[in-house]
Amino acid sequence: MEGMPLEIPAKMKAAVLMAPNKLEIKDVQIPSPGPHDVLINVKACAICSSDVSLMHKPWPYQPPYGSFVPGHEYAGTVVAVGETVDEFQTGDRVAVEAHLGCLRCRNCRLGNYTACLNYGKPEKGHRANGFTTNGGYAQYVVNHINTVYKIPDRVEFEEAALITNLGCVLYGFETIGGYVVGDQVVVIGPGPLGLISVAVAKALCAGNVVLTGTRDSRLEAGLAMGADRVVNVNDEDPMTAVMDETQGLGADLIIESSGNVNGPQTAIEMAKRMGKILMLGFPDGSVTANFSALGKDNKSIYTVRGEGWANVGRAISLLESGRISLKSLATHAFRLDEIEEAFKTFTQRIGGAIKVIIIPNAD
Amino acid sequence: MEGMPLEIPAKMKAAVLMAPNKLEIKDVQIPSPGPHDVLINVKACAICSSDVSLMHKPWPYQPPYGSFVPGHEYAGTVVAVGETVDEFQTGDRVAVEAHLGCLRCRNCRLGNYTACLNYGKPEKGHRANGFTTNGGYAQYVVNHINTVYKIPDRVEFEEAALITNLGCVLYGFETIGGYVVGDQVVVIGPGPLGLISVAVAKALCAGNVVLTGTRDSRLEAGLAMGADRVVNVNDEDPMTAVMDETQGLGADLIIESSGNVNGPQTAIEMAKRMGKILMLGFPDGSVTANFSALGKDNKSIYTVRGEGWANVGRAISLLESGRISLKSLATHAFRLDEIEEAFKTFTQRIGGAIKVIIIPNAD
């Protein structure tokens, strides 16, 4: 049968944001899928630094305290489908993306749904699960089918929960043109998106990938993801290293994912004439940068919001073929009732934590 | 005959940069065209703010004092052609662009010759007349044919001397995608490039063009170039005006040509989600900007160096058809021996000066 099978209970456990930095595990009503939705039994939901940020201070259009379940990086099993849905069936193993555009504004109509002009307006059809509508720190969650992708058996839920990260990086690569065969790439900052950027650059046959950072353990993780050279900026001048690798010309593509206040300026200086800068990490507030240097050498700066242009689908292909593995990034897992400890592990990088996973339906 | 006709004298008058801010009219040898060159009798050479900058403090790869003739915006008549040249004939009326790439580096091979990786290396073939090789504040100048374009009779030399400005703006529009039909555009700063940006936006059928600035005379010039609305920021909040014109969404394209320290941040704030920012003016040194706001809304920043991708040829087409006229920008003209007064008129905007022209061969 379609709709709501018998085995789904009426209530579920969910981590509800009650106040700043205060998640509480509560029994709440299980949502019903609308005509274009599926109901997902969440098997894994990864903690993202944006969760930390929005729990600290609400993001625009975030639902009020007491009603909002965060979590936007999750995977699970379809347990019910909406009345028009034949793209999915009960039992399908799936991963998701966060952004469902409104499907009616100009940006959505042109395919740019992560930049929806009706962001935060559910009455217009927009949803961003875990941001403006309920997300995955719960046993069940409803997703519009546009945000759901089947995953093959060989991909485990923990890895699949990280797929928005890979989708986001792929969206970045598509944004800067998508074709980097033989190009020189520098990645600044070995956070999750930086490490994945290394993997994507190599998967797309970039010629030489340099990763810079401050923690040796993360730089080693970068080597494991395929970096040709890692630079600990405490030991070595990264600009010298990049110029050394590029015959003094700078790199074709700089991916700034450190979010450091010096990140934009460093990226500008490291780029080759006509080079491109992709920003995945952003410092809070205003920082200084030399735009004149940007212009003098005909460089450009690109950003991405979320995991657009259906790149989560492309991401699954990479996991399926084994061209990229995210498993090593999923360093820790916790039950839903341990979510406080999970966040602490993530923010303090306890035990070398990179990505920390919540298992909402763990026994 | 080809080569060097009899009527060309051995010596010419040229404005040689002898020291910072010190141009001296001297008798110098007339250069000979190489195999791929033409010799041009300069009829008009326009002053650019980059001339002011490089006379104040030398730009990279600028020839030494005592030997360097600046001036890169000029037009004239071909008086001799190199041995392989049949693309031009003696008597052709021509305009020029500044950048001849080396034609052998990777950027040049891919068509990005204004971002030549051998910039400033004449031994590799690179020239940028008026920057790294001699320019147009002289009676004669040599140009490689790649930098020369025939102009039709209906286009006068004074207007043709401004064509690199139009070529630069067109290159900017091509860089951001080239297709702006119906788009909302904001131009910040009514300098020459800003005014031309207004004209190009309207020529390419942008829907609504707002120009912001501080001088009413320049804003009126902007209306004459086709702006739909002008905003004097001393009288009216430009952000309010832009949001008013765009139903609160921001504009599709922001062209920052003020060079003001607030320019980048203002541009970021005025752009729509997924909007584009084209930077034509640059503040000296570092300024502050909120990259997080750039990224949150998936915006991107583009720059242009010079007048690339052969857009000077496209620019001539616009002048020829009358779709754009630059005549009103050429507000003043001086003889070569009046060049000091000409620069003063330009920098102090005496008499409402916009672009000031030197006529090197005036009687």
Place this chain on the structure above:
Amino acid sequence: MEGMPLEIPAKMKAAVLMAPNKLEIKDVQIPSPGPHDVLINVKACAICSSDVSLMHKPWPYQPPYGSFVPGHEYAGTVVAVGETVDEFQTGDRVAVEAHLGCLRCRNCRLGNYTACLNYGKPEKGHRANGFTTNGGYAQYVVNHINTVYKIPDRVEFEEAALITNLGCVLYGFETIGGYVVGDQVVVIGPGPLGLISVAVAKALCAGNVVLTGTRDSRLEAGLAMGADRVVNVNDEDPMTAVMDETQGLGADLIIESSGNVNGPQTAIEMAKRMGKILMLGFPDGSVTANFSALGKDNKSIYTVRGEGWANVGRAISLLESGRISLKSLATHAFRLDEIEEAFKTFTQRIGGAIKVIIIPNAD
């Protein structure tokens, strides 16, 4: 009030396709707008050659005889809005586009809704009014808001009814890159799309536009739309003319809109090395062409389905500014009960007919 105002009657007149080439004016139920729809009182609906074709032989997914109202080029007034709609109000003057994608397939999600992978499946949300769902040869029609655009007062309904044609040509120009300043363009075939292609090429500042055809009256219409040169192929060899205009190099862009069996091959031959061919007209069935000539000179062929990428919105901007006028193409108008005569006028080009308009609510 929203929804269904009192003044809307229960029944309307509509031209229902009863059998091949047989339209019958019938009284039918007025449709109700769904939650994302508006109900439009049709003021003008233009005859398209695809109407002629699908009335002769049903197109894929066309509704059965006895229930289908064709007509996809129409404009009118909003008389009721669906429950979620605040983008439009009763009384708004609007034009439409035909294709509403399903909004859930991969093509739709990426903005390519005219190439919807669920074409013809209304149960998935797809509609193509006048093709797979009811259209505008009726007093009222329902449109999803994604397919509706407000028109300014200065644009009359008859002209607005032609806007899908302009949207289609703009989509074509955007498909080939969108930036044609100074380019040499050839348009083959002075049908409605060909004539509009001439106008768009000139509006976007193409350098020189040649139009070829067989009827002097249509070629004169092309001159009125801005063609720089027209070639009656009965009097003059078009290839010679094109080579004459392009120094023997061929044109940058060839727009084939004749639908003639020789069209593709002629277009291939007329294109410059690296040139582009945009096909807007298509011969029935297979034709011969020399692909080797295409490849030897690195040429490419683009097509467009419908009026994609929201170009109808851009089209309205062009009509509003007066940059393009379609009025001269709307040569004839008929009442709904004269629809048979209207089609005859169109197909036989009686009285020099170019576009023929039905006025469903004429007194």
Place this chain on the structure above:
Amino acid sequence: MEGMPLEIPAKMKAAVLMAPNKLEIKDVQIPSPGPHDVLINVKACAICSSDVSLMHKPWPYQPPYGSFVPGHEYAGTVVAVGETVDEFQTGDRVAVEAHLGCLRCRNCRLGNYTACLNYGKPEKGHRANGFTTNGGYAQYVVNHINTVYKIPDRVEFEEAALITNLGCVLYGFETIGGYVVGDQVVVIGPGPLGLISVAVAKALCAGNVVLTGTRDSRLEAGLAMGADRVVNVNDEDPMTAVMDETQGLGADLIIESSGNVNGPQTAIEMAKRMGKILMLGFPDGSVTANFSALGKDNKSIYTVRGEGWANVGRAISLLESGRISLKSLATHAFRLDEIEEAFKTFTQRIGGAIKVIIIPNAD
């Protein structure tokens, strides 16, 4: 010293085309490198089907019988450099591309040098070694540095001689957009370019690659290059196979490299709505195709001439990293004096020949 070292003799052996299909090994003068050239001692030169074609019937701008040395796929060692050259040194191991544009026409200036508008005009600077100027079936050959790329030690000359094939395929992928992660690709025809297309599609992370052909041995080679499925069209209907792999939707990208008369039409039918067709093989003369089917589904056709946009440089990166190996394609090698047998082996596919290499300096 630079220029011409002592060890270079005055004469060399070269295969000169004396008449149709008649190559003769002759002693000829070793050419001198011009100022922007290098002299290469040819270590390996691969036979291409275009050699077979131009030996059968001269191609446009081919030098006259008695003076022309064909061969455009070669690698070797730099033995002398022109006076301005410091990009290369004597002893460098190098591979080449065929096309040196004139560097002065509009196409060359925009980076499209394989579509040079001065093709075949050496007086304008154009060269296409092995087509319009002498090539690699000789002990020495002169190349402009723009057409020369260093190869790392780990790449052998035989493999490097095939690099224009890989450069051509990469140029094709860049032409269609360059980003195919997860896309469904079909390659028609397992010739050298088809087999390499399979390898490139997989290297760039295409999701599923189907190869169709008629010879099991070649299809097995396709499996070795990474094809996910091969279809012998004598055993299985390829259209059924493609629809089976694509849920009936057709593939995102069709690469036609069979050159078969049915190739274009098959490609059109196999492509998804909005799909792309890249043509690498071309039937002689005109063939039939249904352009209406192309247009109805918004498909487009791309071609490539040669190995443009400096993709040979990117190709070397792929060989260096081992992401693609061409070794298995170099099935046979012959001495220069065995060139007749070599061509016979290639054209008759003796011993399963795929690519056949001439070793001009074999002992």
